Amino acid sequence: MSEVLIVLIKIICALVWLLALTLYLTWVERKESAVIQDRIGANRADILGIRIIGLFQPIADAIKFVFKEDFTPRFSKKYLHTLAPFISFFFVAVTISAIPFGDVLRIGGREIKLLILDFNVGLLFVLAMLSLGIYGIILGGWASNNRYTLLGGMRGAAQLVSYEVALGLSLVGLIMVYPSLNLSSIVHAQGELLFGWLPKWGVFLQPLGCLIFFFAALAETKRVPFDLPEGENEIVGFFTEYSGLKWGLFMMTDFMEVLIISTLLITLFFGGWQVPWMSADGFHFPWGAQVLLPHGIVVLFQVLAFNLKVFFFCWLQILIRWTYPRFRYDQVMDLGWKLLIPLSLANIIGTGIIMSI
Amino acid sequence: MIKALGYFIEIIRGSIITTRHFVVNMFFHILKVLRIKTKKKGAVTIQYPEQKREIASRHRSLHRLMTREDGKPRCVACMLCATVCPSECIYIEAGEDPDPEIQKYPAKFIIDLSRCCFCGFCVEACPEDAIRMDTENIEFAEYSRQELIYDLDKLLG
Numbered sequence: 100m101s102e103v104l105i106v107l108i109k110i111i112c113a114l115v116w117l118l119a120l121t122l123y124l125t126w127v128e129r130k131e132s133a134v135i136q137d138r139i140g141a142n143r144a145d146i147l148g149i150r151i152i153g154l155f156q157p158i159a160d161a162i163k164f165v166f167k168e169d170f171t172p173r174f175s176k177k178y179l180h181t182l183a184p185f186i187s188f189f190f191v192a193v194t195i196s197a198i199p200f201g202d203v204l205r206i207g208g209r210e211i212k213l214l215i216l217d218f219n220v221g222l223l224f225v226l227a228m229l230s231l232g233i234y235g236i237i238l239g240g241w242a243s244n245n246r247y248t249l250l251g252g253m254r255g256a257a258q259l260v261s262y263e264v265a266l267g268l269s270l271v272g273l274i275m276v277y278p279s280l281n282l283s284s285i286v287h288a289q290g291e292l293l294f295g296w297l298p299k300w301g302v303f304l305q306p307l308g309c310l311i312f313f314f315a316a317l318a319e320t321k322r323v324p325f326d327l328p329e330g331e332n333e334i335v336g337f338f339t340e341y342s343g344l345k346w347g348l349f350m351m352t353d354f355m356e357v358l359i360i361s362t363l364l365i366t367l368f369f370g371g372w373q374v375p376w377m378s379a380d381g382f383h384f385p386w387g388a389q390v391l392l393p394h395g396i397v398v399l400f401q402v403l404a405f406n407l408k409v410f411f412f413c414w415l416q417i418l419i420r421w422t423y424p425r426f427r428y429d430q431v432m433d434l435g436w437k438l439l440i441p442l443s444l445a446n447i448i449g450t451g452i453i454m455s456i
Numbered sequence: 457m458i459k460a461l462g463y464f465i466e467i468i469r470g471s472i473i474t475t476r477h478f479v480v481n482m483f484f485h486i487l488k489v490l491r492i493k494t495k496k497k498g499a500v501t502i503q504y505p506e507q508k509r510e511i512a513s514r515h516r517s518l519h520r521l522m523t524r525e526d527g528k529p530r531c532v533a534c535m536l537c538a539t540v541c542p543s544e545c546i547y548i549e550a551g552e553d554p555d556p557e558i559q560k561y562p563a564k565f566i567i568d569l570s571r572c573c574f575c576g577f578c579v580e581a582c583p584e585d586a587i588r589m590d591t592e593n594i595e596f597a598e599y600s601r602q603e604l605i606y607d608l609d610k611l612l613g
């Protein structure tokens with residue numbers, strides 16, 4: 100009974116974390132883009148005259164979405180049209196279940212792992228769920244029964260399928276280095292030290308793999324340098340025929356993908372919840388100094404480190420989104436098929452050679 | 457290959473520019489939160505309804521009709537403004553003035569501001585300097601089009 104309760108609490112915590120951060124990522128995006136462009140950004144939403152630099156903006160947006168008319172065009176396929184946003188939302192949201200937020204937490208003789216699903220194929224599960232998200236886009240584009248949404252859906256499918264290959268291949272080298280598909284044991288392996296001082300993070304062992312993964316993952320999020328499925332100045336995109344809360348779901352999915360990509364990137368390449376030189380009982384610095392910490396503080400540090408890393412990569416992705424113009428379609432395909440995939444294959448071969456020496 | 461490398465360098469340079477803007481602006485924003493006064497600001501935004509931009513001296517804003525010393529409109533209903541108006545939004549009905557010096561006066565003078573494009577041609581066409589666009593009033597939005605039809609009283613205002 101208490102096992103079920105613990106799992107339930109974990110699920111609720113992870114969902115709240117994910118949804119709250121997604122909601123506020125919209126605010127961060129608006130503010131960060133404003134700061135980059137010498138503006139101020141959304142700062143007017145207030146409750147009883149209290150503004151706090153526009154922190155209520157996401158709430159106002161959410162309320163607006165709820166009360167907007169949910170319009171389903173007469174010519175659309177109603178059932179699929181309604182299903183599509185939920186599919187794309189669900190398959191992105193469910194990936195959070197395999198991401199470790201921290202190591203084990205010991206309360207009252209019980210060991211609680213700070214992740215929802217600890218299974219041996221965690222990495223495959225995450226990749227599979229991310230690729231299933233394509234169905235949301237294709238369905239949305241197809242069921243709207245509009246030429247432009249169909250074009251957007253097809254573009255999205257083509258782009259995601261091509262980058263899926265690079266995404267998967269870039270991780271093969273990583274799986275060879277940490278021989279495991281279990282996300283929590285990958286993170287554990289990253290806690291060790293290389294040459295006695297460098298944390299054994301994926302980015303140091305697999306720099307090329309990390310770069311390829313990041314590019315491919317950026318393409319997976321369908322945001323600006325790779326926003327061909329949306330392409331608002333040419334085809335308006337696969338969610339043209341959506342409005343109200345259903346469109347809001349598509350938008351939430353976009354931001355959630357940014358978050359998920361960040362968590363995946365840090366879990367695989369930047370040590371997940373690992374704080375450099377910190378093990379289960381405190382800091383052990385390479386120059387010999389030691390700071391021992393109680394268990395609770397250590398877990399807190401781990402969760403904090405996880406969050407900080409996630410925030411950094413969200414920031415980076417938003418920066419990229421507000422720096423670059425959109426690629427042309429053939430450039431996207433060239434980058435995917437002619438550069439990233441050969442590079443990731445070379446990475447696998449190189450890793451194999453180095454490991455066998 | 458070398459060309460592609462060149463693009464890559466440009467891509468990095470682009471992100472350095474945006475990062476620089478972010479860091480510099482963030483620095484000034486944080487100074488502002490800490491209530492440290494600086495000459496430079498983190499944003500160039502003018503917070504419109506509270507802060508207003510200075511209106512240039514050559515601006516064009518809401519029309520007004522000029523008056524003579526006795527308070528009557530200076531307009532002689534020559535219709536030049538109504539003729540030159542590209543939006544055809546000026547409607548004038550002339551009336552006869554007993555003063556032989558004046559002869560005509562506008563019995564009705566209506567500008568439909570919902571159609572006016574603020575080109576200022578009416579001001580330039582007027583031989584009597586009877587119409588001007590220098591009220592500095594640029595905030596006269598209304599909820600209905602009816603309220604944007606300004607008649608003689610409102611224009612003499």
Ligand code: SF4
Nearest residue numbers: 541572573575576578
């Ligand atoms: S400003 Fe231009 S459009 Fe407006 S009333 Fe005068 S002539 Fe017509």
Ligand code: SF4
Nearest residue numbers: 531532534535537582
């Ligand atoms: S051009 Fe001047 S004088 Fe002639 S009708 Fe217009 S406002 Fe009156």
